[in-house]
Amino acid sequence: MGHFQDLEHIDGLSISTTSANLYKTRRDDLVMFYFRDGANYASVYTQSKIVSENIKWNRNISSKKIKALIINTRNANAFTGKEGYKSLKILAEEISNKLSEKQNIDEEKPSKVKSSDIIFACTGTIGEKFPKDKISSSIPDLIKKIKYTQNKYIWMKAAMGILTTDLIPKLAMEECFIGNKKIKIYGLAKGSGMIYPNMATTLGFVFTDASIPTNILQKLLKKNITNTFNAITCDGDTSTNDMVSLFATGKANNSEIKNINDQKLKSFEKSLFNVLLNLAKRVAADGEGASKFITIKVKNCKSEKDAKKISFSIANSPLVKTAIAGEDPNWGRIVMAIGKSNVSLKLNKLFLNFGSYKIIENGNLSKSYDEKEVANYMKNENIDIIVDLGIGIKEFTSYTMDLTKKYIEINSDYRS
Amino acid sequence: MGHFQDLEHIDGLSISTTSANLYKTRRDDLVMFYFRDGANYASVYTQSKIVSENIKWNRNISSKKIKALIINTRNANAFTGKEGYKSLKILAEEISNKLSEKQNIDEEKPSKVKSSDIIFACTGTIGEKFPKDKISSSIPDLIKKIKYTQNKYIWMKAAMGILTTDLIPKLAMEECFIGNKKIKIYGLAKGSGMIYPNMATTLGFVFTDASIPTNILQKLLKKNITNTFNAITCDGDTSTNDMVSLFATGKANNSEIKNINDQKLKSFEKSLFNVLLNLAKRVAADGEGASKFITIKVKNCKSEKDAKKISFSIANSPLVKTAIAGEDPNWGRIVMAIGKSNVSLKLNKLFLNFGSYKIIENGNLSKSYDEKEVANYMKNENIDIIVDLGIGIKEFTSYTMDLTKKYIEINSDYRS
Numbered sequence: 001m002g003h004f005q006d007l008e009h010i011d012g013l014s015i016s017t018t019s020a021n022l023y024k025t026r027r028d029d030l031v032m033f034y035f036r037d038g039a040n041y042a043s044v045y046t047q048s049k050i051v052s053e054n055i056k057w058n059r060n061i062s063s064k065k066i067k068a069l070i071i072n073t074r075n076a077n078a079f080t081g082k083e084g085y086k087s088l089k090i091l092a093e094e095i096s097n098k099l100s101e102k103q104n105i106d107e108e109k110p111s112k113v114k115s116s117d118i119i120f121a122c123t124g125t126i127g128e129k130f131p132k133d134k135i136s137s138s139i140p141d142l143i144k145k146i147k148y149t150q151n152k153y154i155w156m157k158a159a160m161g162i163l164t165t166d167l168i169p170k171l172a173m174e175e176c177f178i179g180n181k182k183i184k185i186y187g188l189a190k191g192s193g194m195i196y197p198n199m200a201t202t203l204g205f206v207f208t209d210a211s212i213p214t215n216i217l218q219k220l221l222k223k224n225i226t227n228t229f230n231a232i233t234c235d236g237d238t239s240t241n242d243m244v245s246l247f248a249t250g251k252a253n254n255s256e257i258k259n260i261n262d263q264k265l266k267s268f269e270k271s272l273f274n275v276l277l278n279l280a281k282r283v284a285a286d287g288e289g290a291s292k293f294i295t296i297k298v299k300n301c302k303s304e305k306d307a308k309k310i311s312f313s314i315a316n317s318p319l320v321k322t323a324i325a326g327e328d329p330n331w332g333r334i335v336m337a338i339g340k341s342n343v344s345l346k347l348n349k350l351f352l353n354f355g356s357y358k359i360i361e362n363g364n365l366s367k368s369y370d371e372k373e374v375a376n377y378m379k380n381e382n383i384d385i386i387v388d389l390g391i392g393i394k395e396f397t398s399y400t401m402d403l404t405k406k407y408i409e410i411n412s413d414y415r416s
Numbered sequence: 417m418g419h420f421q422d423l424e425h426i427d428g429l430s431i432s433t434t435s436a437n438l439y440k441t442r443r444d445d446l447v448m449f450y451f452r453d454g455a456n457y458a459s460v461y462t463q464s465k466i467v468s469e470n471i472k473w474n475r476n477i478s479s480k481k482i483k484a485l486i487i488n489t490r491n492a493n494a495f496t497g498k499e500g501y502k503s504l505k506i507l508a509e510e511i512s513n514k515l516s517e518k519q520n521i522d523e524e525k526p527s528k529v530k531s532s533d534i535i536f537a538c539t540g541t542i543g544e545k546f547p548k549d550k551i552s553s554s555i556p557d558l559i560k561k562i563k564y565t566q567n568k569y570i571w572m573k574a575a576m577g578i579l580t581t582d583l584i585p586k587l588a589m590e591e592c593f594i595g596n597k598k599i600k601i602y603g604l605a606k607g608s609g610m611i612y613p614n615m616a617t618t619l620g621f622v623f624t625d626a627s628i629p630t631n632i633l634q635k636l637l638k639k640n641i642t643n644t645f646n647a648i649t650c651d652g653d654t655s656t657n658d659m660v661s662l663f664a665t666g667k668a669n670n671s672e673i674k675n676i677n678d679q680k681l682k683s684f685e686k687s688l689f690n691v692l693l694n695l696a697k698r699v700a701a702d703g704e705g706a707s708k709f710i711t712i713k714v715k716n717c718k719s720e721k722d723a724k725k726i727s728f729s730i731a732n733s734p735l736v737k738t739a740i741a742g743e744d745p746n747w748g749r750i751v752m753a754i755g756k757s758n759v760s761l762k763l764n765k766l767f768l769n770f771g772s773y774k775i776i777e778n779g780n781l782s783k784s785y786d787e788k789e790v791a792n793y794m795k796n797e798n799i800d801i802i803v804d805l806g807i808g809i810k811e812f813t814s815y816t817m818d819l820t821k822k823y824i825e826i827n828s829d830y831r832s
Contacts, residue, residue, distance in 0.1 A: 050755030050763065079751050081780055126748025127781065240755055318734070318819075319827055326828025332542025335495050339466030339656055347466070364497055365543065403734075404828075405821040411735055412742025412820075 005173045007155040007186045011209050012037055012249030015154045016145035017161040020138035022074035022124075022131055028161035030135060031071045032142050033205065034099070036107065038065030038117070039247040042217035044225055046242035052078035053085040053130070054120035055241060057092075064214050066247065067117035068095060069205065071162050073190075077122040077130045078240040087132035092118040094136060098143045121203050121243050123164055123190065159188045162203060165410055166190050168286045172278035174271035178254035178264050183210045185268070187275045189244075191232075191283030204229055204244035204279050210268060211250035212257050219260045220269060221246045228276035232284040232399045233315045246272075284399040289406030292324055292380075298387045299395035306343045307396035310387060313341035314398075321403035324383055329374040331359045338387060349390030354383070421589045423571040423602045427625050428453055428665025431570045432561035433577040436554035438490035438540075438547055444577035446551060447487045448558045449621065450515065452523065454481030454533070455663040458633035460641055462658035468494035469501040469546070470536035471657060473508075480630050482663065483515060483533035485621065487578050489606075493538040493546045494656040503548035508534040510552060514559045537619050537659050539580055539606065575604045578619060581826055582606050584702045588694035590687035594670035594680050599626045601684070603691045605660075607648075607699030618699050620645055620660035622691055626684060627666035628673050635676045636685060637662045644692035648700040648815045649731045662688075700815040705822030708740055708796075714803045715811035722759045723812035726803060729757035730814075737819035740799055745790040747775045754803060765806030770799070 014034040022029040045055050054077050070091070077084045092115035103110035122130075147154070159169035170189040175182060187206035212220075221244065229244050257265055285293040296314050301307040314320055314337040323330040334352060338345070352360035357374050359366055377383075430450040438445040461471050470493050486507070493500045508531035519526035538546075563570070575585035586605040591598060603622035628636075637660065645660050673681055701709040712730050717723040730736055730753040739746035750768060754761070768776035773790050775782055793799075 047758075048752070048755035049758065049761060050751055076748070079748060079776075079781070125746075126751055128748075240752055318823070322824050322827035325824065328828065330541075332492070332495060332544075335466055335542055336464070336656055339464035342463075342465065345465060360495075365495070403824060405824045407734070408738050408741065408819060408821045408824060411738035412744065 005171060006152040007150075007171055007173050008152060009150045010184055010186055010207050010249065011251035012039065013150065013207055013247075014146045014148055015150055015158050016142050016147075017154070017157045018138050018141045018145065020072065020131070020134045022072065022134060028157060029073045030138055030142060031158045031161040033069040033158075033207070033247070034146055035067055035247065035249055036103070036148070037249070038067055039249045040064065040212060040214045040217055041066045041245055041247045042214065042221040043119075043243060043245040044221055046240060048240050048242075050079070050240050052076050052122055052241040053080055054088060054122045055243065056085060057088045058119045058243070061116055061119055063114070063116050065117070066119055067099060067113045069119050069121065069245065069247070070095065071121040071123075071203070072135060073162060073164050074124040075122060075128055075130055076124045076126045076241050078126040080127070080130045084130045087130045088120055089115065091132060091135060091139070092116075094139055098139060102143060102146070119245075121205075121241070123162070123203055123241055126240060155186070155188065162188070162190045164190065165288055166286050168282070170279055170282040170286065172275045172282070174274050176267040176271035178210055178252070178257070178268055181252045181254035183208060183252050183254065183268060183271075185210075185271050185275050187279050189279040189283050191286060202229070202242060202283050204276070206244075206246045206272070206275055208246070208248050209250070209252040210248050211252060211254050212248045216257055216260050217246050217248055220272060224269065224273045224276055227397070228273065228280045231397060232280045233312060244276075281399050284401055287401040288410045289404040289408070290401030291404055292383055292402040294324060294383045294385065294400050294402065295397060296385045296387070296400070297395065297397045298389070300392055301343070301389045301394045302392035304394045304396050306389075307394050308398070309343050310338055310341045310389075311396045311398040313337045314385060314387070315400040318403055321400070324378065325402035325404045327375065327378040329354060329371060329378050334385060334387070335360075345389050346391055351388035351390065353386040354378070355380075421587060422568040423566075423587055423589050424568060425566045426600055426602055426623050426665065427667035428455065429566065429623055429663075430562045430564055431566055431574050432558050432563075433570070433573045434554050434557045434561065436488065436547070436550045438488065438550060444573060445489045446554055446558060447574045447577040449485040449574075449623070449663070450562055451483055451663065451665055452519070452564070453665070454483055455665045456480065456628060456630045456633055457482045457661055457663045458630065458637040459535075459659060459661040460637060462656060464656050464658075466495070466656050468492050468538055468657040469496055470504060470538045471659065472501060473504045474535045474659070477532055477535055479530070479532050481533070482535055483529045484511060485535050485537065485661065485663070486511065487537040487619070488540075488551060489578060489580050490540040491538060491544055491546055492540045492542045492657050494542040496543070496546045500546045503546045504536055505531065507548060507551060507555070508532075510555055514555060518559060518562070535661070537621075537657070539578070539619055539657055542656060571602070571604070578604070578606045580606065581704055582702050584698070586695055586698035586702065588691045588698070590690050592683040592687035594626055594668070594673070594684050597668045597670035599668050599670065599684060599687075600624060601687050601691050603695050605695040605699050607702060618645070618658055620692070620695050622660075622662045622688065624662070624664050625666070625668040626664050627668060627670050628664045632673055632676050633662050633664055636681075636688060640685065640689045640692055643813070644689065644696045647813060648696045649728060660692075697815050700817055703817040704826045705820040705824075706817030707820055708799055708818040710740060710799045710801065710816050710818065711813060712801045712803070712816070713811065713813045714805070716808055717759070717805045717810045717812075718808035720810045720812050722805075723810050724814070725759050726754055726757045726805075727812045727814040729753045730801060730803070731816040734819055737816070740794065741818035741820045743791065743794040745770060745787060745794050750801060750803070751776075761805050762807055767804035767806065769802040770794070771796075
């Protein structure tokens with residue numbers, strides 16, 4: 001994943017953060033991404049049958065260009081009923097009015113901001129009354145803080161402002177070319193709890209100055225979410241609020257992109273994938289209570305679906321995750337997780353590696369297996385598990401972390 | 417579940433236990449159930465795609481009557497390859513020879529015991545070399561200890577001899593009638609880790625003196641496993657060694673049973689269900705690190721499958737289980753788990769209760785909801801969660817326990 005990267009300016013995007021006093025201790029808990037000239041955008045949302053009010057709001061938005069994304073933490077606005085939805089409507093009206101006023105002051109050609117140009121991301125506790133009034137009274141401050149040039153500090157503030165039980169802000173960036181135009185792709189994310197992919201997982205936001213039509217953005221996002229945000233799991237729980245969005249301000253003035261197979265998009269798509277994967281890995285690595293980052297590659301399967309089933313069966317097994325927390329090379333639990341995944345296999349074709357250490361070869365404990373050596377490997381912070389079914393050519397890699405006492409501590413005491 | 421019940425004699429069954437020194441500290445780790453005149457039997461096994469060598473052995477047994485069941489702990493004999501299977505063959509030969517000798521001494525009409533009259537249950541670590549020699553050298557002691565009258569002490573010793581990380585031995589009994597014959601149904605079980613139902617879960621053994629043909633025993637067991645052993649989960653992990661068996665010595669000499677719908681079987685089936693449920697609940701209640709026992713009833717669904725999906729989605733959610741460990745009435749996490757189960761529902765028909773406390777009514781937070789009252793309810797050792805979908809007539813109840821730091825402690829340090 002590498003170290004922190006410094007994100008700088010993206011033309012057409014303004015970021016502001018403030019505290020709406022949603023926590024007992026004062027911290028930034030309200031973040032706005034403002035697109036003064038609008039942005040094309042694409043979103044993927046949770047596939048849970050019970051979704052938060054902000055996801056409902058966003059799904060009802062038909063504007064092709066978005067003017068602002070508002071993110072609050074501490075309260076998920078889920079299971080808050082009609083009142084929760086109405087709160088968003090009121091906030092969207094207030095924000096759009098204030099932004100319209102600002103357009104009149106700042107812009108040569110001001111455009112009216114409508115409430116349907118605003119989308120929301122919420123994260124926090126489910127079922128508590130949505131703190132509309134607190135957020136409402138913080139809107140003026142949020143708008144006052146809008147600056148038209150971004151720097152690494154405001155990106156870091158935004159990345160910290162959207163965290164809940166996360167410990168580490170999550171930022172990633174790539175640069176690429178579309179034709180001869182240099183393009184920026186910047187992203188940030190939060191994760192930590194209820195992290196298991198089902199379409200999109202957790203909150204992730206990616207911004208680019210590229211000029212790409214909405215329908216192609218949506219296809220790009222859907223295509224590249226499978227092996228990034230949909231390949232991570234912390235605890236197997238899926239939130240009511242999951243959302244990953246991609247915004248394009250168009251300010252790079254690259255040549256027109258007409259379809260997803262356009263050769264000019266190749267470099268952009270690769271960079272987009274890298275940003276999404278980088279963010280997704282950071283979410284997994286910072287999963288609640290994590291002490292180790294685990295990569296589980298399952299290869300040579302009959303289908304990607306089979307590979308994914310086995311990979312997640314291992315990644316979601318509390319027995320595997322606790323063994324890794326204990327630095328115990330208890331490979332028997334991997335075998336158990338492969339077995340319970342309900343994927344047909346040929347035992348005499350099965351290979352298992354921990355990093356470069358061979359554990360199982362052709363369905364038997366490897367002759368080179370030396371428990372002491374492997375126990376030593378388990379002391380690493382990054383653990384690689386490679387399963388080879390030897391009966392096909394498809395693969396899937398998932399990312400997760402270990403299960404520690406800290407996870408229990410965090411989650412048995414979340415709301416107090 | 418009630419208190420311990422005292423199990424006494426079942427005609428035709430002998431129990432003996434010994435230590436084969438499979439653990440560092442001396443304890444009973446080898447248990448034999450011996451049927452001097454044989455027993456009809458039925459078994460259900462794990463549905464994992466990777467099964468232990470003893471499950472393979474048992475599946476190959478075609479004898480209609482079984483003479484002995486041998487249970488060892490500490491080693492699962494899973495992923496031990498041909499050597500693991502061969503070890504069982506050698507042990508079965510040794511045991512059958514020794515039992516044949518005993519028949520010659522003790523019985524008026526001695527019958528030869530064949531190695532194919534012996535079945536095995538193994539539980540413990542996967543992938544370690546099966547301790548054939550240690551077990552072999554303990555067989556004489558196991559056979560020397562055979563007594564033809566059982567009492568509560570030997571049942572308790574057997575129940576303790578099959579435990580691994582369980583804390584509490586699990587015994588249950590019922591009495592019933594078939595025609596005018598009084599019938600005993602006694603059972604014991606072990607659980608604790610890798611507990612999630614997929615056909616059969618964990619080890620469970622039920623013994624009766626009833627005379628019931630093998631094919632009817634098998635049907636009775638299959639039918640009654642769904643809402644008992646297949647309704648519990650501790651950690652969502654499925655073992656390679658799961659096995660629940662039912663043995664009938666026939667010594668009660670009840671009138672002949674010709675089919676499963678025989679009216680004379682009604683009382684027997686009810687008692688069998690009670691014994692299985694009693695044992696299964698004890699397994700869940702004693703799940704690794706458990707401090708609370710949780711019952712999750714999901715009712716008024718379109719199908720039992722839907723009800724089961726939701727019930728297990730709640731029961732296997734680490735966020736639900738940690739909240740309950742923390743005595744936090746965080747019902748939002750129940751809503752999350754209902755949502756992620758992928759079952760279609762009508763939100764305005766949804767009801768949720770914690771015990772008798774109404775949480776959600778018609779999809780809204782109940783007006784009578786008082787967090788303090790419910791927080792007080794969460795201090796109970798037994799927590800009941802009732803979900804009502806209001807769109808059908810089917811239901812399913814699952815049983816589990818909370819997720820505590822102790823679980824992590826046990827499982828990150830299992831093998832040391």
